Amino acid sequence: MSRRFDAAVVGAGPAGSALAAGLARRGASVLLLEANAHPRPKACAEYASPRIVEELERMGLAPDAWRPAAVPLRGMDLYAGGHRVRMSSADRLGPRSAWGLDRRCFDARLAEHAAACGAILEERARVVGLVGGDDLVRGVRVRRADGKEEAVRAEVVVGADGARSTVARLLRVDAPVRAPRRLGLVAHYERVDDLEDHGEMHAARGWYVGLAPVPGALNVGMALPLDRARPAEARFSAAIAALPAVAERLGASRRIGPIRGAAPIGHRVRQVAGSGWLLIGDAAGFVDPFTGEGIHRALRGARAAADAILADGDVAAAYRRERRRAFAAKEALSWLVQGVLSAPGLLGHAVARLESRPSAAGRLGSALADCRPASDAFSPRAVWEVLGP
């Protein structure tokens, strides 16, 4: 007899753990399957939106549990074309801190919380197949570290298995990443004086390097044109050397961890839901970390999925609807920013305009951080303030 659950969640990153916690807290039986074992590394620039606070609170994770994995940041200084602007965020109640995270620790806390809420967390358990067909998914096939396989039945299978999602591939809904095609590289450095309470983003011609303080380290992350011919280490050093302000920042520092990467950054899917299945987090699509919203988006998407699964009716339709409501305007804004980022002259111009218009910078920073509606950054006046002559 195979085991049966209300939900089988594939992947215990932020999306999968948040969903498993959200479902289990509301009485559902949940199996959370993770191919690795926490704490596991994750290639990430580790700069998270202020709004993760509300999502973590909603899933019942006490600040004491996740704050040791985070440092508060006042915002991000964006450098381009010889100009600099502080991108910070505020909502109706006032200024909001972004967060520099230790992803190994943060993700482990979320997975522990899902288990404490009642989800069955199984690590070193890789999903290698689906039970049922594309027309109706009924469960997953799991391979354990000892090579043994098990078929597990579930009312709904949720792919939360990241930007290289096996579930999306098995469902044949994944699509090629055509643009932007970038190589993501990250590494931890020793902390740097004067860079304790904010991050920096240094943009060059269609690529960028970000610096973000995280607990006990400085995260150095970059998104570079995709070129698989040169080794990651050489590309990492060359990018730092090409940006004198970054080279100077890191002059007295030292790399204290391995360089991790993702190529290409991003993931595209044709559908996010169907009969018996949903995709959440990066598995449901991810563009680029420039606007820094992957982690918040993973948590927010998990909430949308939990609400759809627990409501009566068509789960896939309810989930698609809720995602559109939560993400459509922000996605349009992120694509607009990607367009500007790919046109170096335009980015320098926009940063110069924002430098002399702090209120416009605040509005855009807050919209990108989900602290005010993304549509606020689209009004004709807002666009004029950033891109006008």
Ligand SMILES: Cc1cc2nc3c(=O)[nH]c(=O)nc-3n(C[C@H](O)[C@H](O)[C@H](O)COP(=O)(O)OP(=O)(O)OC[C@H]3O[C@@H](n4cnc5c(N)ncnc54)[C@H](O)[C@@H]3O)c2cc1C
């Ligand atoms: C270079 C880079 C920099 C980034 N920087 C930022 C940033 O600064 N801020 C930000 O908010 N976002 C950033 N992101 C994006 C962010 O990391 C993701 O959006 C976030 O991790 C998504 O969470 P997730 O739970 O969907 O996926 P993941 O965190 O990738 O978790 C997926 C989990 O699924 C597991 N898994 C995979 N396959 C299987 C399988 N077959 N069976 C079982 N388990 C499986 C994996 O082991 C993993 O634990 C960055 C991404 C990259 C590539």
